[in-house]
Amino acid sequence: MTRASRREMVGGSVDFDEVSVEDVSRHFGRRRAVSRVTFRAARGMIVGLLGPNGAGKSTLLAMLATVLRPSSGAIRYGSLDATAGPALRSRIGVLGHDLFLYPELTARENLAFFAGLYGIADSDACARAALERAQLDTRRDDPVASFSRGMRQRVALERALIHDPRLALLDEPFTGLDDASTEALLGRLKALRHGGAIVILATHDLDLAEGLLDTALFLRDGRNVETLSAPGGLRSTYRTVIGR
Amino acid sequence: MLRAIWLIVRKDLTVEVRSRELAYTTLFFAISCVLVFAFSLVQEGRAAEGVGAGVLWMTIMFAGNLALGRTFERERQSETLRALMLVPAPRPAVYLGKLTGIVLLLLLTEGVLVPLVALLFQAELLAHPFWLVSVVAMGTLGFAAVGTLFAAMLVRARSRDVLLPVLLYPITVPVIIAGVRGTMAIAQPDFEVAVVRFWFSLLVAFDVVFITLALWTFEPVMTD
Numbered sequence A: 001m002t003r004a005s006r007r008e009m010v011g012g013s014v015d016f017d018e019v020s021v022e023d024v025s026r027h028f029g030r031r032r033a034v035s036r037v038t039f040r041a042a043r044g045m046i047v048g049l050l051g052p053n054g055a056g057k058s059t060l061l062a063m064l065a066t067v068l069r070p071s072s073g074a075i076r077y078g079s080l081d082a083t084a085g086p087a088l089r090s091r092i093g094v095l096g097h098d099l100f101l102y103p104e105l106t107a108r109e110n111l112a113f114f115a116g117l118y119g120i121a122d123s124d125a126c127a128r129a130a131l132e133r134a135q136l137d138t139r140r141d142d143p144v145a146s147f148s149r150g151m152r153q154r155v156a157l158e159r160a161l162i163h164d165p166r167l168a169l170l171d172e173p174f175t176g177l178d179d180a181s182t183e184a185l186l187g188r189l190k191a192l193r194h195g196g197a198i199v200i201l202a203t204h205d206l207d208l209a210e211g212l213l214d215t216a217l218f219l220r221d222g223r224n225v226e227t228l229s230a231p232g233g234l235r236s237t238y239r240t241v242i243g244r
Numbered sequence B: 001m002l003r004a005i006w007l008i009v010r011k012d013l014t015v016e017v018r019s020r021e022l023a024y025t026t027l028f029f030a031i032s033c034v035l036v037f038a039f040s041l042v043q044e045g046r047a048a049e050g051v052g053a054g055v056l057w058m059t060i061m062f063a064g065n066l067a068l069g070r071t072f073e074r075e076r077q078s079e080t081l082r083a084l085m086l087v088p089a090p091r092p093a094v095y096l097g098k099l100t101g102i103v104l105l106l107l108l109t110e111g112v113l114v115p116l117v118a119l120l121f122q123a124e125l126l127a128h129p130f131w132l133v134s135v136v137a138m139g140t141l142g143f144a145a146v147g148t149l150f151a152a153m154l155v156r157a158r159s160r161d162v163l164l165p166v167l168l169y170p171i172t173v174p175v176i177i178a179g180v181r182g183t184m185a186i187a188q189p190d191f192e193v194a195v196v197r198f199w200f201s202l203l204v205a206f207d208v209v210f211i212t213l214a215l216w217t218f219e220p221v222m223t224d
Helices: A057-064 A107-117 A123-133 A149-161 A179-194 A234-241 B002-019 B021-041 B051-077 B080-086 B091-120 B129-153 B160-187 B193-222
Strands: A018-028 A031-042 A045-050 A072-077 A092-095 A167-171 A198-202 A215-220 A223-229
Touching: A018 A057, A018 A198, A031 A045, A031 A057, A031 A072, A031 A198, A031 A215, A045 A057, A045 A179, A057 A167, A057 A198, A092 A149, A092 B080, A107 A123, A107 A149, A107 B002, A123 A149, A149 A167, A149 A179, A179 A198, A215 A234, A223 A234, B002 B021, B002 B091, B021 B051, B021 B091, B051 B080, B051 B091, B051 B129, B051 B160, B080 B091, B091 B129, B091 B193, B129 B160, B129 B193, B160 B193
Parallel strands: A031 A223, A045 A198, A045 A215, A092 A167, A167 A198
Antiparallel strands: A018 A031, A018 A072, A215 A223
């Protein structure tokens, strides 16, 4: 499947070179989940959101995915904002903490369903190709309910990237993966960077993030307490700024 | 938009054919309801006039509530409703896809319910099949139109099982009343088409209002 044919998508004409998060906050009642976070991510960058549980990483990803509105501040995708609606969503891929897969459907049916919703013309061929990339083509007609957590994670990653998104938002993408799958995912993320995607990922795995990230944002209690460009020594910085 | 609706309906039907969970639970619950009502309300082989219509619509309400809750519980378990909110299809297409799936399921249940009610309550429901199908289909659509919106809104609420009927039943009372009165008119020995047409038109009007409001509000209520 060529990239051009994949892009024959619903509202798929928009594109952007940069995502900018400007002074964004999100409150749930009196609880402050994200507080005045600012950063930019350009094409070909992998940005890591690092921090303990409850630091606001998933909330920030949900706002970037346009499913959650910021209480204040603005998120811009090039010259667009979330009001661009379906056209913008066609350029965003999301791997959530929950995997967004139907356990009763087979891996192929799950991927073909989402490929269809992204407007990909030959959704079945696209799903088969994605399962080959995930090295799950021999299990393509098995229900996802019968898969291990790691296998489901691989299918979910393919679901998130099935439409060649410009912006890939990945929440804990390494969860449940064995060494070989982790290596494959690292390779995939580098390929996305090379292909000009903007990757923003939240992870607790500092060892894997080391050497992968172009920018690391350290979040604590919803605040961005440190930003490192071309970061090294993530663990020592984490201990210093997060302190847990 | 039509493609997205079709994909969602096909997905829901495939999941249901594999699990048969909703069809079985809804049917079992609906049949149990009708049997309980029949044992208490049918005396010497006959029920009071109009009871059959009332039992039919009350059962549709209860069974519909059960089906709505379970349909969206499925979407909640792996947060797939959020995935549907992320796709570039217009969000009203997601609403219409889910609505179509629920209406089809309820119509399937009603295909069993109506003959059962007609038999147990000796009601002449099947004397005018065209009008019966029209009234039941329009009433089901109106009930499901409101129910689909509320069930989607409540999918992340902790007390969704309690809140859904609390919100749904008062708002759909006009639909249920029109459904009951229309069905009663169909079962009358002196059938008057003008009366049935009046209740049917009222149901169509309710459906137009409810679906329009739901399409208008679905996107904002589904974005936190």
